[in-house]
Amino acid sequence: MPQPILHTERLLLVPLADRHLDLEVYLDSDLEVLRYLDARTPTRHEVVATHQRRMAMAGKVDGLGFWMAHLSDEGEEGEFVGLMMLPPAHGPDQPDDPTVCDLGYRLVRRHWRQGLASEASRALLRHAFDTVGQSRVIAQTMAANAGSTGVMKAIGMRYVRTYYPQFDDPLPDAHLGEVEYEMTRTMWEEMR
Numbered sequence: 001m002p003q004p005i006l007h008t009e010r011l012l013l014v015p016l017a018d019r020h021l022d023l024e025v026y027l028d029s030d031l032e033v034l035r036y037l038d039a040r041t042p043t044r045h046e047v048v049a050t051h052q053r054r055m056a057m058a059g060k061v062d063g064l065g066f067w068m069a070h071l072s073d074e075g076e077e078g079e080f081v082g083l084m085m086l087p088p089a090h091g092p093d094q095p096d097d098p099t100v101c102d103l104g105y106r107l108v109r110r111h112w113r114q115g116l117a118s119e120a121s122r123a124l125l126r127h128a129f130d131t132v133g134q135s136r137v138i139a140q141t142m143a144a145n146a147g148s149t150g151v152m153k154a155i156g157m158r159y160v161r162t163y164y165p166q167f168d169d170p171l172p173d174a175h176l177g178e179v180e181y182e183m184t185r186t187m188w189e190e191m192r
Helices: 018-027 044-058 116-132 146-154 185-191
Strands: 011-015 065-073 076-086 100-102 104-107 136-142 158-163 178-184
Touching: 011 076, 011 116, 018 044, 018 076, 044 065, 065 116, 076 100, 076 116, 104 116, 116 136, 116 146, 116 185, 136 146, 146 178, 178 185
Parallel strands: 100 136
Antiparallel strands: 011 065, 065 076, 076 104, 136 178, 158 178
């Protein structure tokens, strides 16, 4: 099953493709957008490498991957909003389980605090559980990232843990740790 185009009231979520590379470069050029991810903006070459990893990861579990969110303009791609992520869980602090995926979002700054990350995340949760058949969706961020944890709470995810990974060059507030939230299939079905 390929990644579908997803629709919400205000958004069109289009599966990430090579034609979106310049939008990824644009998004990653704002250090404030990357505040809880990196201390510097990546070079174009680094964004290209990340794009290639995302494209490869999108093929690991049918239906999971990355979407570019746009304001919906009568069903067409309007203004670029951000990158929505729903890849299989990966990384040292995530389970190695194909029935668990990792929710993430990164929005252009002018689209912050409009409920768009929550709106898109709800669509991704619906897709993860109702279409792909995932058992659990997790989301992780720095404990200091109030905006991101606010989205997790707004969409009904529950707090699981705080953990303290070691970094060679930690970001400010890294000493507060990272938090993980989850939505299980049971939680999703009870919400509906």
